[in-house]
Amino acid sequence: MSWSRDFVHDGEALRVSASGSGAEREVLVGDRRHAVRVVALPDGRVVLTIDGRQHVASAVRLDRGSVQVRVDGHTWMLPAHTGGRGGGSIDATGEVTAPMTGTVLEVAVAIGDRVTAGDTVAVVTAMKMEHRLTAQIDGEVVEVALAAGSNCDAGALIVRIE
Incomplete structure (x- = not known):
């Protein structure tokens, strides 16, 4: 394969x-x-x-x-695969979401902040492990959907970057 x-x-x-x-x-x-x-x-x-x-x-x-x-x-x-089987392209997304159900430990950005791909924007804790979530694109933070201390489900939007 x-x-x-x-x-x-x-x-x-x-x-x-x-x-x-x-x-x-x-x-x-x-x-x-x-x-x-x-x-x-x-x-x-x-x-x-x-x-x-x-x-x-x-x-x-x-x-x-x-x-x-x-x-x-x-x-x-x-990001979602946009091509056919075996090829295609993937575009970076500005949506930073929770990797699993847990608690938002820290939000490292605020609306209006400029970020670069790779910057830590939030930290989620789940099963006693910290998960650093990073920006996948350069841009400006336009939404902070969850605050530190909030519970989150897998896939929940935490930060949106445009």
């Missing part, structure tokens, strides 16, 4: 391709090649061994087809 997708990461277009079957994969990120082994855990997370280093990851599919991915305490938003 193989696939290829275009993503936006820190404001830059990035092509990711994978091939292989079973637990073993070869992944090309930009021009860098990686050997990846994927092992599913009973709780829905996966252990990724990438070039010999282990990482624990989880993903939550949100409304409108976007996916929030969490790896080793870092959270990324992967």
